[in-house]
Amino acid sequence: MKTRHQNMLNLFVFLMLILFSAVVYKALFNGEQGKNWRSIAKSEKVSESYIYKNVNEQNMVKTVQMGDSGHEEGSANIVTSIVVSYRAFDTLGEILVLFASIAGVGLLMGKRRKRTVVPASIVIQTAIPIVSLLTLLVGIFIILHGHLTPGGGFPGGALIAGGFVFLVLFKENFLKKKILLAVESLAGLGIIGAAFWGTLKNGYFFFNFLPNGNIGELFSGGIVMLLYLLIGIKVASELTSVASYMIGEEETNS
Amino acid sequence: MQTVLIISGLLMVASSIAVIFAESVKKSAVIMGVVSLIASVVFVFMKAYDVAITEASIGAVLTTALYFWSIKRYEEQNEELTGEE
Numbered sequence: 001m002k003t004r005h006q007n008m009l010n011l012f013v014f015l016m017l018i019l020f021s022a023v024v025y026k027a028l029f030n031g032e033q034g035k036n037w038r039s040i041a042k043s044e045k046v047s048e049s050y051i052y053k054n055v056n057e058q059n060m061v062k063t064v065q066m067g068d069s070g071h072e073e074g075s076a077n078i079v080t081s082i083v084v085s086y087r088a089f090d091t092l093g094e095i096l097v098l099f100a101s102i103a104g105v106g107l108l109m110g111k112r113r114k115r116t117v118v119p120a121s122i123v124i125q126t127a128i129p130i131v132s133l134l135t136l137l138v139g140i141f142i143i144l145h146g147h148l149t150p151g152g153g154f155p156g157g158a159l160i161a162g163g164f165v166f167l168v169l170f171k172e173n174f175l176k177k178k179i180l181l182a183v184e185s186l187a188g189l190g191i192i193g194a195a196f197w198g199t200l201k202n203g204y205f206f207f208n209f210l211p212n213g214n215i216g217e218l219f220s221g222g223i224v225m226l227l228y229l230l231i232g233i234k235v236a237s238e239l240t241s242v243a244s245y246m247i248g249e250e251e252t253n254s
Numbered sequence: 255m256q257t258v259l260i261i262s263g264l265l266m267v268a269s270s271i272a273v274i275f276a277e278s279v280k281k282s283a284v285i286m287g288v289v290s291l292i293a294s295v296v297f298v299f300m301k302a303y304d305v306a307i308t309e310a311s312i313g314a315v316l317t318t319a320l321y322f323w324s325i326k327r328y329e330e331q332n333e334e335l336t337g338e339e
Contacts, residue, residue, distance in 0.1 A: 079304070142307065155307040162315040239316060246323040 019196065023205055066216035074212030075147035075221030084152070084224045084231075088206035091227075092191065094154075095234060099188070102238045109245040120170060128170040135163035143232035147221040153228040157235025164240045168247065175244040180237045187234035194226060258299055266292050283321035287314045 066076065073081045083091055120128075139159035146152030167174055198207030206223070213220035269289050276282040290313025297306035 150302075150304040151307055152304065155304050155311065158308055158311040158316065162311045165315060165319050239312075242316075243319065243323075246320060246327070248327070 016192075023196075023199055026203065067214050069212065069214045071212065071215070073208070073221070074215055075224045076216050077147055077149065077152075079150070080147045080152055080221070080224055080228070084146075084227050085206075085208055085222075088195070088227065091231070092195070092206075095188070095191070095231065098235065098238055102242055105242050105245050109248070124169060128166050132163040132166040132170075135166065136160055139163060139232075139236070143228060144218075144225070146228035146232075147224040148216065148218070153231030154235055156228075157232040158239060160232070160236035161239030161243070164236075165243050168243055175240060175247070177241060177244050180241040180244060184234055184237040184241065187230045187237065190230045191227065191234070194223060194230070198223070255299065259296060262292050262296050262299075266296075279325055280322070283318055283325065286321070287318040290314050290317070 073085050075081045075085070136159075139156045139162075141156075142149075142151040142159060143153060143156035146156065164175070195206045198209050199205055201207055201209045206227075208222040208224075210222040210226065212222045219225070266289055269285050269292070273282045273285045273289070276285060290309055293313065294306045294309040297303075297309055
């Protein structure tokens with residue numbers, strides 16, 4: 001039973017590898033799409049306008065205004081438009097690095113045999129629900145507004161993981177490893193799926209296939225919001241699973 | 255601006271030296287958290303708010319919690335080893 005499951009998984013990984021190499025081959029040796037991209041007028045590429053935009057001086061040429069539409073990239077935050085839209089492949093690598101480190105932690109940390117349960121003090125019992133609720137809310141806000149304000153998937157995910165760590169101080173066997181693992185893998189598959197969907201639409205990995213909308217609104221920026229939501233879920237579940245690995249699992253026959 | 259940065263930098267240096275000379279491991283773990291908290295304040299003054307949020311949540315919360323959990327595991331293993339012998 002277990003070997004059959006393993007074989008299915010191996011087949012799936014092999015198919016993903018073939019798809020991935022096809023994408024890389026197409027990007028390297030099929031230059032027709034790239035010419036298309038280079039022939040776009042410079043005024044439509046909003047990233048350059050963002051780079052020339054100056055906050056301090058008033059007499060600079062303002063090329064991008066809040067509420068504009070029709071640009072190539074529609075997120076109001078320049079860092080986000082570079083990190084998640086133009087250089088999304090680098091972000092995929094960062095997520096991979098984080099995943100590798102968490103896999104190492106899970107490999108090294110075994111089950112803990114003895115459990116000395118110290119009851120939490122009354123300060124912790126009173127304060128932790130309020131503090132953790134506030135932390136989770138701020139984290140969700142930062143993730144959802146990643147394309148408008150500083151922040152995004154990584155800081156928001158880390159904040160959500162911090163809120164769960166506070167909750168762990170309150171009640172130790174609160175985290176379930178299997179649920180965390182399922183959420184994390186679903187989010188990772190979602191990121192890869194969005195990338196391949198863009199490939200199917202226009203031939204680019206991580207192509208922005210959603211409508212851009214007006215700059216400065218909540219639902220704008222196309223794929224950026226979706227990707228940052230998935231990245232935030234993945235980072236939060238990974239960093240929380242580090243906490244659950246470090247706490248260890250309760251063994252029934254000690 | 256400049257003075258705030260210099261003062262916080264000196265504080266960071268002083269507290270990271272204090273990490274070495276702390277009496278117990280738990281105290282040095284807490285001082286490490288304080289170092290990254292000051293670093294996040296420095297990031298706020300440099301107008302890098304996202305980095306400040308990341309530093310505060312990862313450096314001050316998650317890393318300190320990880321240090322404490324690993325110290326706890328180490329102490330439990332030590333107790334087991336000395337109890338068996």
